[in-house]
Amino acid sequence: MRFLPVSLTTILVELADLDETLALFASLQAEPVAGIAEMVPAARTLMIRFHPEKVSDAELAARIGTRDLSARIAPSEHLVEIPVLYDGEDLADVAELTGLSIDEVIRRHTESEFTVAFCGFAPGFGYLVGGDPALHVPRRKSPRTRIPAGSVAIAGAFSGVYPQASPGGWQIIGTTPVKMWDIDRDPGALFQPGYRVRFFDLEKSGKTVSIPASAPRAERSVAANAPQFKVLAAPMPALFQDLGRFGQTGQGVSASGALDRGAFNAVNRIVGNPANTPALELTLGGFSFESNVRAVIGLAGAPCPVTVRDASGRENQFEIHQPISLEPGDIVTVGHPRKGMRSYLAVRGGFDVAPVLGSAATDTLAVVGPEPVTAGTVLVLKDRKDGLKSVTIDENPAFNLPSAGDVVTLDVVLGPRTDWFTQKGIETLTGQLWQVTPQSSRVGIRLAGDTPLERKDSAELPSEGTATGAIQVPHSGQPVLFLADHPLTGGYPVIGAVAEYHLDLAGQIPINAKIRFRPIGPFADIANRQE
Numbered sequence: 001m002r003f004l005p006v007s008l009t010t011i012l013v014e015l016a017d018l019d020e021t022l023a024l025f026a027s028l029q030a031e032p033v034a035g036i037a038e039m040v041p042a043a044r045t046l047m048i049r050f051h052p053e054k055v056s057d058a059e060l061a062a063r064i065g066t067r068d069l070s071a072r073i074a075p076s077e078h079l080v081e082i083p084v085l086y087d088g089e090d091l092a093d094v095a096e097l098t099g100l101s102i103d104e105v106i107r108r109h110t111e112s113e114f115t116v117a118f119c120g121f122a123p124g125f126g127y128l129v130g131g132d133p134a135l136h137v138p139r140r141k142s143p144r145t146r147i148p149a150g151s152v153a154i155a156g157a158f159s160g161v162y163p164q165a166s167p168g169g170w171q172i173i174g175t176t177p178v179k180m181w182d183i184d185r186d187p188g189a190l191f192q193p194g195y196r197v198r199f200f201d202l203e204k205s206g207k208t209v210s211i212p213a214s215a216p217r218a219e220r221s222v223a224a225n226a227p228q229f230k231v232l233a234a235p236m237p238a239l240f241q242d243l244g245r246f247g248q249t250g251q252g253v254s255a256s257g258a259l260d261r262g263a264f265n266a267v268n269r270i271v272g273n274p275a276n277t278p279a280l281e282l283t284l285g286g287f288s289f290e291s292n293v294r295a296v297i298g299l300a301g302a303p304c305p306v307t308v309r310d311a312s313g314r315e316n317q318f319e320i321h322q323p324i325s326l327e328p329g330d331i332v333t334v335g336h337p338r339k340g341m342r343s344y345l346a347v348r349g350g351f352d353v354a355p356v357l358g359s360a361a362t363d364t365l366a367v368v369g370p371e372p373v374t375a376g377t378v379l380v381l382k383d384r385k386d387g388l389k390s391v392t393i394d395e396n397p398a399f400n401l402p403s404a405g406d407v408v409t410l411d412v413v414l415g416p417r418t419d420w421f422t423q424k425g426i427e428t429l430t431g432q433l434w435q436v437t438p439q440s441s442r443v444g445i446r447l448a449g450d451t452p453l454e455r456k457d458s459a460e461l462p463s464e465g466t467a468t469g470a471i472q473v474p475h476s477g478q479p480v481l482f483l484a485d486h487p488l489t490g491g492y493p494v495i496g497a498v499a500e501y502h503l504d505l506a507g508q509i510p511i512n513a514k515i516r517f518r519p520i521g522p523f524a525d526i527a528n529r530q531e
Helices: 018-030 057-064 091-098 102-111 261-271 423-431 500-506 526-530
Strands: 002-005 010-014 036-041 045-050 079-084 114-119 126-129 144-147 151-155 158-161 166-168 171-175 196-201 228-233 239-241 279-283 288-291 295-301 306-309 315-318 324-326 331-334 342-347 378-380 407-414 434-436 444-448 470-472 480-482 494-498 514-519
Touching: 002 057, 002 526, 010 057, 018 036, 018 045, 036 114, 045 057, 057 526, 091 102, 091 171, 102 171, 102 196, 228 331, 261 279, 261 295, 261 342, 261 500, 306 324, 407 423, 407 500, 423 494, 423 514, 494 500
Parallel strands: 079 196, 407 514
Antiparallel strands: 002 010, 010 045, 036 045, 114 126, 114 196, 126 158, 144 166, 151 158, 151 171, 228 288, 228 378, 239 279, 279 342, 288 331, 295 324, 295 342, 306 315, 306 331, 407 494, 434 444, 434 514, 444 480, 470 480, 470 494
């Protein structure tokens, strides 16, 4: 085993192959190590997030290093059969790459029995192993910007089915009408780790397959006199957020959650709510709503002017970081922030929002969580009395928020794939400024620098877990800094990760600001640091 740093709270265990990875994963599930919070298995790595107050990365490596990796996982009794129309855009290319006829490619694919090794990339995307070795083909040299949902594809030793439309570089050999991911189904992902999978030719077999049905979604009606805010304007859709959705990595779902967790926690203290009460994340202001009830609201995060206009037309101005009382008929308008990107809006008692998979966080990449809040949305308020505390009037920003044009310094933990880059590439990462581009989002900050990051070679990286704050480097050499809605696994090398204590700051960096990355130490295997 090789133990590599990912961040201050995450390590990557590199193993010889998938069998060893799954054996270690099973061993740690059967006999957990105290302090492990979450594990993400991948092709030949196991990413482990841990609680540093309970165990250090060196202690974790020492305890894991003694585990027996010879055990093999018994086949699951659960078999999923997937109908396929073998009409994929890349089917002819796969035949040419393998030296087989198209009919032979289809025959070998349908006669294979696969196993779901792990899930990642997107909710419900299972990485299937066990197929015919003759069908092992590389990813496309140029990934597609959009692959339709239901596309059946292969890459390397894996097969898979894209659960939703997304970019991707796998070779598409067919399509299936089966819905691979359905939040209203239990479980939502049709492929679960360990399940056996077989594909059959929809045109030739004549078979039908029974797929678990979705549970009917209850329609929520809102009474006209219910306590509510009616949204009048939302230039950028507002998103419900909390501290994140944990424990769903087996289905390929990452945590998501508020990008500025400190501001999210502060806004709940401002209105006296219990910790982790869902709040609205507002991006770049402009949000406006009308209240039909007496209420207390608060805002924290990016500093923006707040105007309250009462029913008679009189206006009052407020700053954030203080409780603001509302009367029926009041219209609240949140102006554009002078600095930063994101503000958080909370109401005393909380919003009446239904959790999805145990959380109210809205994941924009996975499309999991409450619907985005747009103009015309009615936000129902909870009539809550229990658990409330006194409001606070002494909250202050945790850090000085950046403006467009500012240079923001972020501390970085080098790893896990720093050694995939030349010394010049590493010096470029830390020595030049990186501009935040308009293509940035909650998924990640897309950066542009004068000099791309130079790799040692163009080798393909088997998919492995990625952490919030990871600096992933695609072939262009222009990095992407992953934020809370990043994919659970990725296939490009990660040169480093922003230290956890700077993630809130990263979530507030506006377009056209510049980032300087500052390593907090040299790159080294965790075992080497012990010596």
